Amino acid sequence: MFESYAHLLIITFILWCSKQACAQLLQWKLISEHSLMQPRYGHQAFAFANTTEPAKIFIYGGKQGDGVILNGIIEVDTQTLQVKTMATYPTVIQGKAFAAGTGMEGVYVTFGGINQSFVLVNDLHVLDSKHFPSLFSNENSVIQQSKPYNNVQLFEAFPGVPSIQGMASTIDPNTQVVYFIGGQTDIREQGQLAKYSSCIFGYSILDKTWFLASSSKNCYAQPPEAPGPRAYATAFAYKGNIYYFGGSVIRLNQSIQPEPLINFYNDLWRFNLQTGLWKQLKLSGVQPLPRDGHTATIRGSKVYIFGGRTCQNPEKASNCSIKTLTFLKDLWSLDLENCTLSEHRCSWTEHQAKNSSVGAPVARAFHQAVALQSSSEYEWDDIWIIAGVSSAHDGGILGDIWTLRFPPNPDAPAQVNIMSAADSQNEYIYTAFRLDHLLPINFTNEINAIFKSYLAQLLSNAGIITQEIELVVVKKATSAKNESTLAIYAAIVDLRQTYIAVDTLKSAPLDPLQQLSNVPEITLLQVGSGELGTFEQTLEMEPSHPSSLSVTIIVVIVVVSVLGFVLITAVAAIVFWKMSSKQKTKNANHPTSDDDAQLSKIAHKNTQRLAYSIDRMDTTTIDNNNNIEKDDEIQPAPEHS
Ligand SMILES: *[C@@H]1O[C@H](CO)[C@@H](O)[C@H](O)[C@H]1NC(C)=O
Ligand SMILES: *[C@@H]1O[C@H](CO)[C@@H](O)[C@H](O)[C@H]1NC(C)=O
Ligand SMILES: *[C@@H]1O[C@H](CO)[C@@H](O)[C@H](O)[C@H]1NC(C)=O
Ligand SMILES: *[C@@H]1O[C@H](CO)[C@@H](O)[C@H](O)[C@H]1NC(C)=O
Ligand SMILES: *[C@@H]1O[C@H](CO)[C@@H](O)[C@H](O)[C@H]1NC(C)=O
Ligand SMILES: *[C@@H]1O[C@H](CO)[C@@H](O)[C@H](O)[C@H]1NC(C)=O
Ligand SMILES: *[C@@H]1O[C@H](CO)[C@@H](O)[C@H](O)[C@H]1NC(C)=O
Ligand SMILES: *[C@@H]1O[C@H](CO)[C@@H](O)[C@H](O)[C@H]1NC(C)=O
Numbered sequence: 001m002f003e004s005y006a007h008l009l010i011i012t013f014i015l016w017c018s019k020q021a022c023a024q025l026l027q028w029k030l031i032s033e034h035s036l037m038q039p040r041y042g043h044q045a046f047a048f049a050n051t052t053e054p055a056k057i058f059i060y061g062g063k064q065g066d067g068v069i070l071n072g073i074i075e076v077d078t079q080t081l082q083v084k085t086m087a088t089y090p091t092v093i094q095g096k097a098f099a100a101g102t103g104m105e106g107v108y109v110t111f112g113g114i115n116q117s118f119v120l121v122n123d124l125h126v127l128d129s130k131h132f133p134s135l136f137s138n139e140n141s142v143i144q145q146s147k148p149y150n151n152v153q154l155f156e157a158f159p160g161v162p163s164i165q166g167m168a169s170t171i172d173p174n175t176q177v178v179y180f181i182g183g184q185t186d187i188r189e190q191g192q193l194a195k196y197s198s199c200i201f202g203y204s205i206l207d208k209t210w211f212l213a214s215s216s217k218n219c220y221a222q223p224p225e226a227p228g229p230r231a232y233a234t235a236f237a238y239k240g241n242i243y244y245f246g247g248s249v250i251r252l253n254q255s256i257q258p259e260p261l262i263n264f265y266n267d268l269w270r271f272n273l274q275t276g277l278w279k280q281l282k283l284s285g286v287q288p289l290p291r292d293g294h295t296a297t298i299r300g301s302k303v304y305i306f307g308g309r310t311c312q313n314p315e316k317a318s319n320c321s322i323k324t325l326t327f328l329k330d331l332w333s334l335d336l337e338n339c340t341l342s343e344h345r346c347s348w349t350e351h352q353a354k355n356s357s358v359g360a361p362v363a364r365a366f367h368q369a370v371a372l373q374s375s376s377e378y379e380w381d382d383i384w385i386i387a388g389v390s391s392a393h394d395g396g397i398l399g400d401i402w403t404l405r406f407p408p409n410p411d412a413p414a415q416v417n418i419m420s421a422a423d424s425q426n427e428y429i430y431t432a433f434r435l436d437h438l439l440p441i442n443f444t445n446e447i448n449a450i451f452k453s454y455l456a457q458l459l460s461n462a463g464i465i466t467q468e469i470e471l472v473v474v475k476k477a478t479s480a481k482n483e484s485t486l487a488i489y490a491a492i493v494d495l496r497q498t499y500i501a502v503d504t505l506k507s508a509p510l511d512p513l514q515q516l517s518n519v520p521e522i523t524l525l526q527v528g529s530g531e532l533g534t535f536e537q538t539l540e541m542e543p544s545h546p547s548s549l550s551v552t553i554i555v556v557i558v559v560v561s562v563l564g565f566v567l568i569t570a571v572a573a574i575v576f577w578k579m580s581s582k583q584k585t586k587n588a589n590h591p592t593s594d595d596d597a598q599l600s601k602i603a604h605k606n607t608q609r610l611a612y613s614i615d616r617m618d619t620t621t622i623d624n625n626n627n628i629e630k631d632d633e634i635q636p637a638p639e640h641s
Helices: 002-019 336-341 445-461 497-508 509-515 532-540 544-588 595-601 607-625
Strands: 028-030 044-048 056-060 072-075 085-090 098-102 107-111 124-128 143-146 168-172 177-181 201-202 209-212 234-238 241-245 248-251 261-264 268-272 277-281 295-299 302-311 326-337 348-351 368-371 381-390 397-403 427-436 466-477 484-493 521-530
Touching: 044 098, 044 107, 044 368, 044 381, 056 381, 098 168, 098 177, 107 177, 168 241, 177 234, 177 241, 234 295, 234 302, 234 336, 241 336, 261 302, 295 368, 295 381, 302 368, 302 381, 326 336, 427 445, 427 497, 445 466, 445 484, 445 497, 445 509, 484 497, 497 521, 509 521
Parallel strands: 085 143, 168 234
Antiparallel strands: 028 397, 044 056, 056 072, 072 085, 098 107, 107 124, 168 177, 177 201, 201 209, 234 241, 241 268, 248 261, 268 277, 295 302, 302 326, 326 348, 368 381, 381 397, 427 484, 427 521, 466 484
């Protein structure tokens, strides 16, 4: 009976999700309109995280409105939003614009670009956070600049790596090799034709060596079966392949047309790192417009494309007058796992992110996007969008910072630890807490341990023998500054002590817990006993949770319309069964003489399915409790993909 009910709940949830807000699950949040930093475009941005401290975003270089290239590195504390300029040693790191850069696990590599004398350079900077123990402390951090790799300017003379701007870059996490693709190898002056590269250079962080990854050594030529030379494209590595999207080439032929013409691309290519071969992916469905200067941000198994430049007239995207450029603010994703499995499954999805109370980021190009890596499997990241250039603003240069909020990932395991019920005849005591204003970065094992030992101590003080206290599920609702976490702890206690245990937990003083764990706000949501399913139901049915109720109501509607009268009877039976099972639990709370008989009645359960229901339950629970900030509204349903 319970199984069929759970199935219905799952099915109806999916129906409800696809019909309602699922297209609107992402949401913009304005972090700073300006003043955090000087407006800029063509800059670099990257994040360093540390499991105990909030991540920091570093912003480097870029061009100002007057064309001046900015010096130094700015750091933004993602929690306090404090901004400071990093001290660099031995000298201030010379600012660059249109450099390429990427990194992982606290190492960032940036290469090329234009320096402050407007000269193309081939400097390589490797920023390794391991060498900066004070990075997350409040002292000023010092970053060292590597020596320029070499001064070889000659392009064809591989292994000399050229000076280049507008390369796409990505890192293969398995080998820690950074790949730099394409780019423009000279600065286009009035009336000059730019030179574009089609080559892929690899730089191994571990070996500190460069190599040419693409097969053709003539980087200027159009290689067979490969993307042509171009600049300002994006690259993203996933499971042994590098994907390459978009970009542009400026052509000038004054005998035809006095102004330069831009050819924008929206083709998607895949470079197999093992075979060194390119393949163009022919995707079905709607494609993003051709563009350059966009960002591609990998978040889990998906890549998100945001913004860029294109042609006002989409039909002229391959032959666009430089006077008819326009900027984009659209958001697309590609499921790279699907693309790995099969080309037929690989297709673009456009997303409509919900506005914040002050709207959404304006269209832009040459901005930066950073995905914050979460420090544990049950936490997730926002994508930060930083500055850029836009036609829609005075002067066009932006200094704003936004985050793109994601709903809880339905694929992420919600449960940290589910007690195995199959071989246990014991009853569980469940305690649900909501922890507010907690950032994902600091929901640590430490807090978990503090909660567990506090609950164990509490029960032990009341003379209750607990076999085990487990964290059953933890789920977060995110909002740029304040986090809400639902944590459910389960204890196995002797059935005869259930009543006292529940009472003890219900009256648990939360102040000491708050002090011990340093969590600003803790709310005890529910204490229950019996089956996890029963407990979940009581949380769902709380009158203060309208969206949970709407799910429940839809269960009935779907049952009536699809399955008719027979199932109404079934539902009635389920409801009756639920009520009787609740009755059972209630009885179990009181010490009775036939405890042993009660014990044997506790049904075994399918932990998988229960975990799923809990997942739904706590998502909606948090949604409705998290009314800290209107702007921070969290959408109830998981991202639909
Ligand atoms: C820019 O690079 C060129 C060539 O390497 C160099 O001569 C010049 O001093 C650099 N300018 C700055 C401001 O670093
Ligand atoms: C994070 O940074 C802080 C402050 O620099 C340091 O004390 C701590 O050890 C770091 N944690 C990890 C896991 O590296
Ligand atoms: C410019 O256009 C003319 C006329 O189509 C053509 O003959 C010439 O080759 C073009 N020049 C270049 C550099 O493409
Ligand atoms: C590109 O546009 C120019 C004028 O805007 C036109 O003269 C030229 O024929 C076009 N070329 C192609 C290949 O469409
Ligand atoms: C991934 O593939 C599955 C199975 O074909 C499909 O249901 C799903 O929609 C795909 N995801 C995306 C984002 O295209
Ligand atoms: C979102 O905000 C933008 C301005 O930032 C506005 O143009 C747009 O109409 C808004 N969309 C909705 C659905 O409110
Ligand atoms: C986060 O929570 C704290 C503590 O309740 C509150 O003072 C602050 O205004 C909140 N910040 C946001 C952005 O809601
Ligand atoms: C989480 O981070 C906030 C902000 O730094 C801090 O006030 C709080 O004490 C941290 N919580 C824990 C448990 O470390």
